[in-house]
Amino acid sequence: MxxxxxxxxxxxxxxxxxxxxxxxxxxxxxxxxxxxxxxxxxxxxxxxxxxxxxxxxxxxxxxxxxxxxxxxxxxQIGTWPAFPDTVPALKALKKHYKLVMLSNIDNDSIAPTIAGPLAGVEFDAVFTAQDIGSYKPDLKNFKYLIEGVKKLAVKKEEILHTAQSLTHDCVPAKTMGLSSTWIDRENQEEKRRELADKLNFTWRFKSMGEMAEAVDKEFEEMK
Structure with missing residues (x-):
């Protein structure tokens, strides 16, 4: 952008x-x-x-x-680059989880995004703001997510909402009672303190790559 x-x-x-x-x-x-x-x-x-x-x-x-x-x-939306670690991390996470995208992007733009910057990542479902009729952080988007993943046999308590944006994702995730992971790429500690009473993320990582490594390690230790 x-x-x-x-x-x-x-x-x-x-x-x-x-x-x-x-x-x-x-x-x-x-x-x-x-x-x-x-x-x-x-x-x-x-x-x-x-x-x-x-x-x-x-x-x-x-x-x-x-x-x-x-x-x-x-x-230009479909040409915006992903972070270098995003695609490898999502592929690694796919070994353990279903992947569902909850995006503020429209349908015409999401297709080239998935085929381009996110090429190689297999999503189980993609929910867009255009489909829902509102944008995150509107709670309607998160209600849509919760209902939508039921078709994948995923319960609300099994959802791990993972995102970088505190205001668009982590705050409404807490409101909806979802477990969440904050990807703090920009060291937004000051912003986190401002929103502290509205946040309750379960995990915090500096990148998707760091999260994927932690997940792989956890599953390896469970064997």
Whole structure:
């Protein structure tokens, strides 16, 4: 996503905190994204992103991007790279668990994501915001997950919700009474302290790779 914002960032005077700080930039952009998800929950993600792109440009006092530029940004979803450890970790976890994706991405974008950045990973089910009609952290998405995995003979208490986002995933997971794992890739300890009373994740790892190694070790010791 950060790479897709560079056409805007390159128009800013330098130095500036946006071109130099990826975390700062994505946090600022995602504030517009969250507002749109909250107030237009049925809008497809690839249609929502161009609106967020334009709103972000306006917040930077930049001229409004062309419709084509905004659409191009929204069409890049399926090319966003996965973290280097994600695919190997998911393949390793698949040896022990069913894999179910609960995504805020739309159906048109999820297919190239699975075929591209996540190629080689076998998912047992994929539930998208478009299917559900709302975006995480709406509890409807998690209720949909709980009901959906019943078709895989998975009970609520058997779900281990694993995610990086505290606000979109770990907080609603606690509200719904789900066991969860937090993948803390960005060392968000300050954010964790802010949300401490809303969190109850069971495990915490720095990466999916670290989680997969811990799971493999646990199953090996159970033999």
């Amino acid at each position: 950060f790479a897709g914002l560079k056409p805007l960032l390159c128009r800013l005077p330098t130095p500036n905190p946006y071109i130099e700080d990826k975390f700062h930039t994505l946090s600022a952009f995602q504030a517009f994204e969250r507002d749109l998800q909250r107030f237009q929950p049925t809008l497809r993600y690839n249609e929502l992103l161009p609106l967020a792109y334009k709103a972000f440009a306006a917040s930077l006092s930049l001229p409004e991007p062309s419709e084509q530029e905004a659409r191009d940004f929204g069409s």
